[in-house]
Amino acid sequence: xxxxxxxxxxxxxxxxxxxxxxxxxxxxxxxxxxxxxxxxxxxxxxxxxxxxxxxxxxxxxxxxxxxxxxxxxxxxxxxxxxxxxxxxxxxxxxxxxxxxxxxxxxxxxxxxxxxxxxxxxxxxxxxxxxxxxxxxxxxxxxxxxxxxxxxxxxxxxxxxxxxxxxxxxxxxxxxxxxxxxxxxxxxxxxxxx
Amino acid sequence: xxxxxxxxxxxxxxxxxxxxxxxxxxxxxxxxxxxxxxxxxxxxxxxxxxxxxxxxxxxxxxxxxxxxxxxxxxxxxxxxxxxxxxxxxxxxxxxxxxxxxxxxxxxxxxxxxxxxxxxxxxxxxxxxxxxxxxxxxxxxxxxxxxxxxxxxxxxxxxxxxxxxxxxxxxxxxxxxxxxxxxxxxxxxxxxxx
DNA sequence: CCGAAAGTAGCACAGATGTACTACCATAAG
DNA sequence: CTTATGGTAGTACATCTGTGCTACTTTCGG
Numbered sequence: 001x002x003x004x005x006x007x008x009x010x011x012x013x014x015x016x017x018x019x020x021x022x023x024x025x026x027x028x029x030x031x032x033x034x035x036x037x038x039x040x041x042x043x044x045x046x047x048x049x050x051x052x053x054x055x056x057x058x059x060x061x062x063x064x065x066x067x068x069x070x071x072x073x074x075x076x077x078x079x080x081x082x083x084x085x086x087x088x089x090x091x092x093x094x095x096x097x098x099x100x101x102x103x104x105x106x107x108x109x110x111x112x113x114x115x116x117x118x119x120x121x122x123x124x125x126x127x128x129x130x131x132x133x134x135x136x137x138x139x140x141x142x143x144x145x146x147x148x149x150x151x152x153x154x155x156x157x158x159x160x161x162x163x164x165x166x167x168x169x170x171x172x173x174x175x176x177x178x179x180x181x182x183x184x185x186x187x188x189x190x191x192x193x
Numbered sequence: 194x195x196x197x198x199x200x201x202x203x204x205x206x207x208x209x210x211x212x213x214x215x216x217x218x219x220x221x222x223x224x225x226x227x228x229x230x231x232x233x234x235x236x237x238x239x240x241x242x243x244x245x246x247x248x249x250x251x252x253x254x255x256x257x258x259x260x261x262x263x264x265x266x267x268x269x270x271x272x273x274x275x276x277x278x279x280x281x282x283x284x285x286x287x288x289x290x291x292x293x294x295x296x297x298x299x300x301x302x303x304x305x306x307x308x309x310x311x312x313x314x315x316x317x318x319x320x321x322x323x324x325x326x327x328x329x330x331x332x333x334x335x336x337x338x339x340x341x342x343x344x345x346x347x348x349x350x351x352x353x354x355x356x357x358x359x360x361x362x363x364x365x366x367x368x369x370x371x372x373x374x375x376x377x378x379x380x381x382x383x384x385x386x
Numbered sequence: 387c388c389g390a391a392a393g394t395a396g397c398a399c400a401g402a403t404g405t406a407c408t409a410c411c412a413t414a415a416g
Numbered sequence: 417c418t419t420a421t422g423g424t425a426g427t428a429c430a431t432c433t434g435t436g437c438t439a440c441t442t443t444c445g446g
Contacts (some may be wrong), residue, residue, distance in 0.1 A: 001423085015299065020300070020301035020302035021214075023301075025403060026404065028402090038425045039423070041406095047404065049438085101298050104294055108210065121361065121365070125361075153378075155376075156375060160349070160353075160361060163357035164353030164355065164357030165357075167353075167360070170297075171310060175349075182346065182349060189382070218434075219431075220434090230394070230395085231394065235394070235395095236393090238435085240433090311420080
């Protein structure tokens with residue numbers, strides 16, 4: 001059952017990447033998954049449920065990958081490695097990003113997606129804040145600690161930078177090296193100021 | 194003629210914002226524009242042309258607004274003002290961003306959009322590089338000048354930051370102040386290092 | 387005035403889409 | 417063996433989609 005669901009979700013992702021979110025219909029998905037429409041509808045009674053599940057599963061996959069990273073001890077390198085998980089540096093991550101974008105674009109039509117999108121954004125934001133804290137070794141000034149906004153803001157900056165770079169790499173994959181250099185520079189700036 | 198085209202394009206934008214790109218069909222657009230399908234098809238013989246024109250017109254509008262900004266002499270404030278034009282700080286700019294996102298999501302289905310998207314990205318990038326140059330007053334080190342990458346990279350950072358913040362403001366419009374603070378901080382960092 | 391050109395509208399068609407409904411098949415509990 | 421349960425598949429239908437085609441109206445140069 002769970003296997004069928006994941007198989008169908010994978011078909012959704014493939015369709016999004018190859019033909020766009022507009023081509024995701026019960027029929028196209030059923031066909032690329034190699035099952036009948038009736039079977040698909042037995043698992044996902046409605047199109048919205050199909051897309052909703054696919055979206056959440058994709059986000060969980062990314063979360064798991066990030067959670068599974070093993071710290072090497074070099075905090076700056078670890079931070080770069082973590083942020084790299086959100087950049088489209090290979091086919092897998094590129095597909096994830098495209099699916100994510102398609103989901104955002106589909107939100108007006110499927111309001112149920114809004115919650116999923118918000119969860120994902122919050123989780124990524126929190127991860128970036130933790131990254132900022134770790135890299136800086138908790139050297140927060142008294143005033144900042146009082147306001148409780150020092151690492152929050154640093155995390156937000158990291159977060160925005162990562163998402164922006166991801167977007168640009170999608171348009172121009174050749175800028176990979178530049179993007180990584182920018183991430184490294186930002187981490188270094190964070191650590192040294 | 195040109196007026197009709199712009200009227201139709203506006204209808205496309207409205208539909209995207211309210212019901213998502215998936216709801217953009219010749220019929221829905223014709224209806225929200227208050228014209229008959231046949232009339233629409235007289236102006237835009239095909240759905241692709243309709244969307245393509247709407248996309249380009251929207252990008253041109255943003256370009257014109259940015260180009261129309263008058264320098265105040267305070268280069269840092271001007272830079273912040275320019276970057277703010279790409280953040281969803283009001284309904285107008287929010288709509289622009291949503292349309293942009295929808296266009297990216299639709300690219301797999303309409304390859305013609307790729308060129309438009311690339312043009313827009315390049316233009317924004319170039320603007321960010323110019324911003325970086327101006328704020329720094331051309332104080333580039335010898336090595337950087339040799340490599341020709343100093344302000345390029347700074348511009349790319351600014352660009353990524355702006356797009357990332359825009360994305361996040363779309364999800365959480367309440368973070369407006371934080372986003373502006375981040376932009377200001379980045380400009381200051383650029384000017385002082 | 388008038389005829390050509392351009393704009394507007396409507397109809398028709400083939401195909402796709404979401405969904406309801408029924409039928410078949412497996413496995414396992416009684 | 418029987419029966420119930422859950423997975424699989426196929427058909428049917430109303431609606432929406434893009435597009436081709438024809439007809440009407442307006443505008444305007446001669």
